[in-house]
Amino acid sequence: MVSEDICVYAVLACFIFVLLIVYLLKNVSVGGPVPKTFNEAYRAFRNAKNWPERLFVIFLCTPVFFADSYKLVMTIISILAFVCVVAVCGSAANLGFVGSVVEILRQVYRIFSPS
Amino acid sequence: MTTLEARQTMSDAQPTDILKSAMYLDKRGRSYPGLLKRRVRAIGSVWIVGLLGIIASIALIAHGAVNEQEKLLFGFLVLLSAAVWVAATLGMFIALWNAYVSQYALALYSTSEIVEYQEASFSGVALNVVSQTDFRRDLIAGLVAKANYPKSTAEHLAAETISRIAEKARATAAHENG
Numbered sequence: 001m002v003s004e005d006i007c008v009y010a011v012l013a014c015f016i017f018v019l020l021i022v023y024l025l026k027n028v029s030v031g032g033p034v035p036k037t038f039n040e041a042y043r044a045f046r047n048a049k050n051w052p053e054r055l056f057v058i059f060l061c062t063p064v065f066f067a068d069s070y071k072l073v074m075t076i077i078s079i080l081a082f083v084c085v086v087a088v089c090g091s092a093a094n095l096g097f098v099g100s101v102v103e104i105l106r107q108v109y110r111i112f113s114p115s
Numbered sequence: 116m117t118t119l120e121a122r123q124t125m126s127d128a129q130p131t132d133i134l135k136s137a138m139y140l141d142k143r144g145r146s147y148p149g150l151l152k153r154r155v156r157a158i159g160s161v162w163i164v165g166l167l168g169i170i171a172s173i174a175l176i177a178h179g180a181v182n183e184q185e186k187l188l189f190g191f192l193v194l195l196s197a198a199v200w201v202a203a204t205l206g207m208f209i210a211l212w213n214a215y216v217s218q219y220a221l222a223l224y225s226t227s228e229i230v231e232y233q234e235a236s237f238s239g240v241a242l243n244v245v246s247q248t249d250f251r252r253d254l255i256a257g258l259v260a261k262a263n264y265p266k267s268t269a270e271h272l273a274a275e276t277i278s279r280i281a282e283k284a285r286a287t288a289a290h291e292n293g
Contacts, residue, residue, distance in 0.1 A: 006185070006188050009188055013188075013195055014195065020161055020164065020199050021199070021202060024202055027153075027154045027157040027158050031150055031151065032151075032216075032221075033217060033220045033224070034217055034220055060220060062216065063209060063213035063216055066209050067209050067213070070206070070209060074202055077198070081195075081198075085191075
């Protein structure tokens with residue numbers, strides 16, 4: 001049986017992890033004279049006249065492709081991690097998902113309250 | 116217009132496309148190199164946090180954990196820190212790759228702009244050469260002499276005119292540039 005304190009610390013750590021990932025994703029963005037979104041990249045590819053030009057557009061668009069995929073994957077991982085940790089902690093304390101969220105909030109309040 | 120005059124006109128003009136691209140100001144008026152520096156610093160700090168988290172969690176497992184539950188918690192912290200570290204490494208790679216591609220595109224734009232500049236400069240010299248009375252007189256005399264040949268056509272005369280103007284303009288530009 002996992003104690004309530006351990007569950008709370010685990011969820012807090014996961015919350016800090018999510019915050020760090022959000023901060024990271026905010027800073028990993030495409031800039032400079034290159035296409036910045038999939039739509040821009042697709043338009044540039046369609047406007048290319050021949051295959052060497054299309055290959056060059058693909059080369060220019062690689063940061064956009066990787067940055068967008070990276071952001072999507074990291075968002076899914078951080079959401080899954082948070083939900084899984086809350087669910088596991090809830091089941092360990094026999095509270096269920098919603099009950100565990102309420103219990104964790106109560107414990108966080110208990111830890112950080114001045115009294 | 117001489118080469119020097121053409122160069123002066125170019126330098127007095129508005130910022131060129133390459134300069135605008137190199138500056139690349141965002142909505143808040145920040146330039147791309149400054150923005151990139153800020154982003155790399157932010158990603159680097161997250162990378163260091165991840166690395167410190169891994170080291171601290173491993174140290175806590177080895178020395179600070181009293182019971183199995185705490186070991187479990189610190190193991191979980193190692194997992195989260197490693198995930199942050201890997202994510203920051205990938206983010207840094209993408210940011211630097213984007214900077215490389217941007218610089219490559221800028222270099223290409225600058226090459227095409229230099230070619231345009233040289234074309235403008237050369238055509239300025241050619242116009243200057245054509246406006247000289249002596250050169251025009253020599254050119255017409257040469258063309259009249261050519262036109263008297265039995266096999267000369269209008270295409271031959273046009274080619275001869277262009278070639279003479281180009282040769283003279285090249286010689287003048289070389290002389291002006293020293």
